[in-house]
Amino acid sequence: MxxxxxxxxxxxxxxxxxxxxxxxxxxxxxxxxxxxxxxxxxxxxxxxxxxxxxxxxxxxxxxxxxxxxxxxxxxxxxxxxxxxxxxxxxxxxxxxxxxxxxxxxxxxxxxxxxxxxxxxxxxxxxxxxxxxxxxxxxxxxxxxxxxxxxxxxxxxxxxxxxxxxxxxxxxxxxxxxxxxLKKDVPGFIANRLQTALMREAFSLLKEGVADAREIDTVMKDGIGFRWAFVGPIETADFGGLDTWKRVIDNLAPELNASQKAPELIDELVEKGKLGTKTGSGIYSYADTSVEEKWKQRDEQFIRLAKMKRG
Ligand SMILES: NC(=O)c1ccc[n+]([C@@H]2O[C@H](COP(=O)([O-])OP(=O)(O)OC[C@H]3O[C@@H](n4cnc5c(N)ncnc54)[C@H](O)[C@@H]3O)[C@@H](O)[C@H]2O)c1
The missing domain is CATH 3.40.50.720 (NAD(P)-binding Rossmann-like Domain)
Known part of the structure; x- marks a missing residue:
């Protein structure tokens, strides 16, 4: 062929x-x-x-x-x-x-x-x-x-x-x-999960609960560290469904439920600050070149992929 x-x-x-x-x-x-x-x-x-x-x-x-x-x-x-x-x-x-x-x-x-x-x-x-x-x-x-x-x-x-x-x-x-996918839904699976998480991350930032760097650290060293190997549904099983029932019942009403992009993103887009592609976004990329940032990210992804395969 x-x-x-x-x-x-x-x-x-x-x-x-x-x-x-x-x-x-x-x-x-x-x-x-x-x-x-x-x-x-x-x-x-x-x-x-x-x-x-x-x-x-x-x-x-x-x-x-x-x-x-x-x-x-x-x-x-x-x-x-x-x-x-x-x-x-x-x-x-x-x-x-x-x-x-x-x-x-x-x-x-x-x-x-x-x-x-x-x-x-x-x-x-x-x-x-x-x-x-x-x-x-x-x-x-x-x-x-x-x-x-x-x-x-x-x-x-x-x-x-x-x-x-x-x-x-x-x-x-x-x-x-x-x-x-078994059904044709907007955003498929990954972007729906990702959007739910991004909405809450930006809400925590707006409410002043933590700075961007801390919120990203929570993800990279906590949730994300686990998620590279254990999915959210498995996490519920590992944690105990009785525990997760209480977590969701108690926290779901507290979560941000906005139907649009966060104001901070709107404002930065308006100013042309689009992230790495324009040299600044939520973070500034003045100290390390954007190319270097991308390269570091890709190196880490390659190493993670090796570990997951291995
Ligand atoms: N960027 C992401 O993170 C991402 C992730 C997953 C899926 N997507 C999807 O992938 C698609 C491409 O996104 P991207 O980020 O690579 O966009 P991009 O703007 O980086 O690239 C699009 C390319 O298509 C070319 N192009 C424009 N009109 C064309 C035409 N009529 N015929 C042929 N080529 C044309 C452009 O010159 C450009 O090089 C989109 O549907 C996007 O939603 C993007």
Whole structure:
């Protein structure tokens, strides 16, 4: 079987998804609107692969082979013509996704799987205008896509069973940990859990219960330390369901239940302080360069992944 895939959009997510397929031996056609975006994406892949070599996860030869398997193109038709699987990672704008799907349905092989990396649209919304919904599926990777194992898979009742099983197999083949949802709900599973936690974290910050650094420490050294190995439902079992019944009954009424983003985030967005990508957000990144921060984060993720595998 031909081992060729296409990734459409080479930004934050697209380059990492391309890297995963390339490392697993697939020829990857990586498409974007401009050559300069593609060159930036390839540099990011090269840096990420170099880090994997430094951390002894892959060999220098595997790095070179993966880089050679990534073909950059600004020609959409050429990108998808021979692909068995096409993953779109273009901006989260529904009209853009519909417009792209229309082209993909026209240019792609009849049996090619079309996967979306959407983080918020339901599969029902994505396929609203599709002529071949049976081959459309969501594969929701996590940032950084090349390092976080989870991929949430969302199907529609119109998605062919064979497409679902092939996608699940493929994710395992490229080293991912796929979770297939039984229902199409907004935000899937991970972003719902994450949003519930972020809402409370920002509420504690606003109420002056602790500074950002302390709140992050509680997560990294407490809850998050456990959660890398024990999920929330297991945690309830380990802690005792009688205890957790009291915890939830007593605390649920105390929790923030806001229906919108925290004011602090609104204010910072208004000022253009978007976090690492603009050099400051909740924290300032004046002392350590943002690139260095990202590199440190990725090194830690690589080491955690090794430990989890090991
Ligand atoms: N950033 C995240 O943390 C994250 C996590 C999971 C899922 N997602 C989802 O992944 C998708 C991509 O997000 P991102 O953060 O990588 O965005 P991004 O802005 O970093 O990258 C999008 C890329 O798509 C290109 N593009 C724009 N219009 C295009 C078009 N019509 N055809 C082809 N390419 C086009 C852009 O030039 C850009 O390079 C979105 O659906 C997003 O919701 C993002």
């Amino acid at each position: 031909a081992k060729q895939v296409a990734v459409i959009g080479s930004g934050v997510m697209g380059h990492g998804i391309a890297q995963e397929y390339a490392l697993a031996g697939y020829t990857v056609f990586l498409y974007d609107l401009q050559e300069s975006f593609l060159l930036k994406a390839k540099r990011s892949v090269e840096n990420s692969l170099s880090l994997l070599v430094k951390e002894q996860v892959i060999s220098e030869q595997a790095k070179q082979d993966a880089l050679e398997r990534i073909v950059l193109t600004t020609d959409l038709q050429a990108a998808v013509a021979k692909a068995d699987v096409i993953t779109e990672a273009i901006p989260e704008v529904i009209e853009m996704k519909w417009d792209l799907f229309e082209k993909l349905e026209q240019f792609a092989k009849e049996d090619a799987i079309i996967a979306s990396n959407t983080s918020t649209f339901s599969i029902a919304r994505l396929i609203e205008k599709a002529k071949t919904p049976q081959r459309i599926i969501i594969t929701h990777f996590f940032n950084p896509a090349q390092l976080v194992p989870l991929v949430e898979i969302v199907r529609h009742e119109k998605t062919a069973d064979a497409v679902v099983s092939r996608t699940m197999e493929l994710m395992v083949e490229i080293g991912k940990s796929p979770v297939l």
